[in-house]
Amino acid sequence: MDVTRRCINCSVRLAHQRWRMVEDATEPMVNILRVWISPTPVSHLNRVCTACWLAARRNVQKQMRQDANRPIEAFNEETDNREPTHIPVPPPLPHISFPQRQETARIISQTYSRVAATSRHCIFSGCENVERLLVPTGVKEMLLCRYRLYIPSSARVCRYHLENDCWEQLQSNIRDFTASQMDHMLNMMERINLRTLDFNNINMMPPNLCQYWLGVTAAQFPELLAEIPSLHNEVPSASVALSIYLAKLRTGDSNERLSSLFEMPRSTLERNMNKARNCMSQQMVPLHLGLNHMTVEEVAARNKTIPEGLFGNPNPSSEMRPAIVICDATYVYVQSSSNYLFQKESYSLHKHLNLVKPFMIVCCDGHILDCLGPYRATVNDATIMSNEFRNSNGEMRRYFREGDVFILDRGFRDVIPELIEYGYQAHMPESLSEGEHQLTTQQANKSRCVTMCRWVVEVVNGRLKRDFKLFRQEFFNKAAKHLMIDFRNGCALTNKLHPLIEDIPEAAEYLAIAFLDDIFNEFSFENE
Structure with a gap:
């Protein structure tokens, strides 16, 4: 206990009280204090609280009044016999060395x-x-x-x-x-x-994992979510529900594996997936897919240099610029079915597998105009196109104008006369004539010109199966009922997220070669 911080007389703590030093006291007051605390010595460093200080001063004043009433001789005698006041000097305080404050280490x-x-x-x-x-x-x-x-x-x-x-x-x-x-x-x-895979907060996911599991970037994900606002009212977390569906399209994994990835029961995962699928089909797909999402003039504006030069209007200022589209059917494989009719209509003698056919209509820059179907495996491309254009009041006949161009493959050979009858232009690679073993120069060059433009639809089909693994593996029969919804959703995602095909730098050079000596206008290539 530090005695210098307490009153020398009453030992009260002086932290929150007024006090005086002993060295400030008069000699009579020091004598009074010495009497009070005897035999403890009094030091000039000691402190006295205000109450004890006033009490000592009152005692001194009282003694002074008493001395004033006493005879002078007695006072002198008492004074002569009194020992001189001597306040001992305290020993010097020990030297206290405070540790120096070290600077905080920095990294x-x-x-x-x-x-x-x-x-x-x-x-x-x-x-x-x-x-x-x-x-x-x-x-x-x-x-x-x-x-x-x-x-x-x-x-x-x-x-x-x-x-x-x-x-x-x-x-x-x-x-x-x-x-x-x-x-x-x-x-x-x-x-x-x-929590690396935090599907509630896509921005916190590493970019490579976001692209790997969902097929979109962290910046693209909020844009997709904004186009399906009804999903927020259908599920507790719209971000998680959309992530589940995108992961299903992207990876094609089983629902059991996805339920472990998203840490939820399988039934909950399937319910969220169905809600996301339906909301995307109803709200986002009409914005990016279908004949109503763009006009035929906008399709014509997407014509590229080579298709426009080979099959389009040679006058670029013409108001009737034809729309050039490329059509083809692709395959989505399904499981064998115990239903005899479905098994019979979904089995392809060409592929020797069970499949259905979505029918693609693609612009020259790779934008998917529409996706129709699914069609049976036993129906060929020509029959599909004939059924779509047969009705004069159907959507296809009302959408396309006379003079519009269709670039097709040899599977459409039976429908070519029908399209020409409707006023359209149709081009496909040439086939061998009966008894011939090689195409003529004219036929070969014409086939090359068609192939130079038709590859776009093959690239688009490849993108769909590359980006969405679900479409390059067998669909379960239970999931086949929403196969086409998934496929159209994938087409809409491709239209929204994938960059378009651009003209190659050599496009003008290719056209110059094709039109050398006006050889392509009449498709008359002479044999050398």
Whole structure:
């Protein structure tokens, strides 16, 4: 106990009271104090509380009044016999050495940076807004993963910058970290790593994993979600439901495996998947697929240089620029069925497998105009197209104009005269004449010109099966009832997300070769 911080007489603590030093007292007061605390010696460093100080002074005044009433001789005798007052000098205090405060160790990072660890201003430099809010944990984790920028716990952000989502503008050159900041940053990374696949917050997923599982980027995902607003009213988490359906299209994995990936029961996963499928089919697909999502003039505007030069209107200023489309049927394989009729109509003698046929109508730049079907495996391409164009009041006849161009393969040879009768132009590779073993030069060159334009539909079919593994494996019979819904959804996603096919730099050169000596206008290529 430090006696210098207590009253020498009553030992009361002097932290919150008034006090006086003994060295400030008069000699009579010191004598009074010495009597009170005897045999404890009195030091000039001792302290006295105000109450004891006043009591000692009153005692001195009382003695002075008593001495004034006593005879002078007695007072002198008493004074002569009194020992001189002597206040002992206390020994010197020991030397106390306080430890020097060491500077906090700093860690310099070459990769990560941080903002200033202060709550006095916004983390955006130059911001003078008075309002300062805590930075949400999700934002801190996003900045750490995406921009390698650490936000200390004491940092603050104004409401304007928090709500405007302009985090790419946040810059900082501070690269030194304290040990506690480094520990906090590592703990944050550990938490992020434990929930790498957070489908509730796609922005927090690594870009490669987002593309791998969903087939879209983190920037494209909110755009898709915005086009199916009804999904928010159908499921608890629209982001998770859409992720489930995209992962199903992308990977083709079984529902059991997807349920373990999304950490939910299979029944819940299937319910979310069905809701997402239906909402996408009803709201997003009409915006990106079908004859109603673009006019025939917009189709004509998508003509590329080579198809336009070979089969289109040679006058580019003509108002009747023909629309050029490429048609083909593709395959989606299904399981063998115990239903005899379905098994008979879905079995292909050409592929020796069970399948159905979606029918594709594609623009010259790879944009899918429409996807029809599914059709039976026993129906050929010519029959499919004939059925679609037979009705004069049907959608196809009302949509396409006279003079529009259809680029086809040899499977459509039986429908070519019918299309020409309707006023359309139809081009396909030439076939061998009866008894011939080789195409003539004229036929071969004409076939090459058709092939130079028809490859686009093959590329589009390849994209669908490359990006959506679900379509390149056998569909279960139970899932076959929504096969075409899935396929049209995949076509709409391809139209929305995939870049279009551009003209090659050599397009004009190819046209110049084709029209050399006006050889293509009449398809009269002479044998050499």
